[in-house]
Every structure is written in structure tokens, then in C-alpha cells.
Amino acid sequence: MSTEPGGPGVVRLGVSLDPDLTRSLDAWVRRRHSKSRSEAIRFLIRKELSDEALLTPDADAVGTVMVLYRHDAPNVMERLVAAQHRWGSHIRSSTHVHLEGEVCMESLVLVGRGAEVLQAAEELRGVKGLHAGRAVIASPSVAGGFTGHTHPHTADHGHPHAGGGSRRTSGRASTRRTRARRRATA
Numbered sequence: 001m002s003t004e005p006g007g008p009g010v011v012r013l014g015v016s017l018d019p020d021l022t023r024s025l026d027a028w029v030r031r032r033h034s035k036s037r038s039e040a041i042r043f044l045i046r047k048e049l050s051d052e053a054l055l056t057p058d059a060d061a062v063g064t065v066m067v068l069y070r071h072d073a074p075n076v077m078e079r080l081v082a083a084q085h086r087w088g089s090h091i092r093s094s095t096h097v098h099l100e101g102e103v104c105m106e107s108l109v110l111v112g113r114g115a116e117v118l119q120a121a122e123e124l125r126g127v128k129g130l131h132a133g134r135a136v137i138a139s140p141s142v143a144g145g146f147t148g149h150t151h152p153h154t155a156d157h158g159h160p161h162a163g164g165g166s167r168r169t170s171g172r173a174s175t176r177r178t179r180a181r182r183r184a185t186a
């Protein structure tokens with residue numbers, strides 16, 4: 001091992017790979033438009049470290065959930081909004097996109113403990129009436145960060161009710177939800 005010139009704290013390693021694995025690595029580097037093999041290998045190591053960190057249920061986690069549905073399907077929007085309300089304190093933002101053919105996409109950003117983010121993602125993807133759903137969950141620690149998710153883990157799901165708490169959300173996100181609820185009841 002030697003320290004790479006001009007890069008404080010960067011360590012140069014030698015890696016031995018068989019020819020087939022090297023060809024596969026090079027093809028993968030090209031497909032993902034990596035600048036180098038080193039960048040691609042760093043990505044793979046960070047992914048594995050993130051996956052390993054998430055094996056601890058209390059690990060700090062972030063996630064995205066994307067779902068597709070037909071907005072004219074009976075009760076699907078109401079079910080999706082109800083699931084979002086159950087996980088309100090874990091949802092940092094949501095974006096609703098109208099696609100062609102009466103199809104909508106909803107994208108949600110989740111934060112919290114790993115087990116909770118995974119459970120929320122699975123519940124959101126499992127809403128009856130959805131046509132597709134994907135979730136990606138990672139640990140922000142591999143990039144040197146954290147979520148800042150510190151709310152007490154209670155039954156309070158975060159938005160105002162009589163005597164209830166408050167939910168942090170952008171004005172645009174709450175406006176989108178209000179419009180979606182109005183369309184659903186119209």
C-alpha cells in the first residue's frame with residue numbers, strides 16, 4: 001500500500017482479479033459511466049458497508065419508495081394517503097406525478113431507524129391497488145452523514161389533529177396532498 005500523491009488520506013491498493021472478472025468489471029464500469037475501476041470499486045464497497053450497517057435494526061437509514069397506480073382505481077389514493085399518514089413522521093417528502101393514461105407515480109423519501117424504514121417501505125409498496133413499487137434503502141453513514149431523525153417513537157403519526165402534534169413538511173408537499181385528497185373525493 002502507498003499513499004497516492006496529491007490525495008491526502010487516499011491509499012493505493014493492488015487488487016488481483018481473474019481475467020473473466022476483470023472483463024465483467026470493465027463492462028460494468030462502462031455501463032455505469034464510472035470514471036475508473038477505482039471509482040466503481042469504491043461504490044461497491046460503500047454499497048456493501050451500507051447493506052451491512054442496515055442489518056442492525058436501529059441503524060440510521062434513508063429510503064425512497066416509488067409506486068405506480070391508476071388514479072381512477074377505486075380507493076387506491078385513499079389507501080395510499082392512509083398508509084402515508086401511518087408513517088408520517090418518517091416521510092420527509094413526497095412527490096406526485098401525473099403520467100399519461102390516467103397513471104400516477106408517487107415518490108416518497110423516508111428517514112428513521114433501518115427496521116422502521118424497511119417496514120414503512122413494505123407497507124407503502126403493499127397498498128392494495130398499486131401496479132408497481134420499488135424501494136431503495138441505504139445508510140447515510142457511508143457518506144459520512146446521518147438523518148437527524150430523533151422523534152420519540154410513539155403512536156403519534158405527526159400531523160395536527162385535535163390535541164395532536166405537528167408535521168414538518170414543505171408547503172408544496174402539503175398542497176399536493178390536499179389537491180390529491182380533493183381529487184379523490186370529487
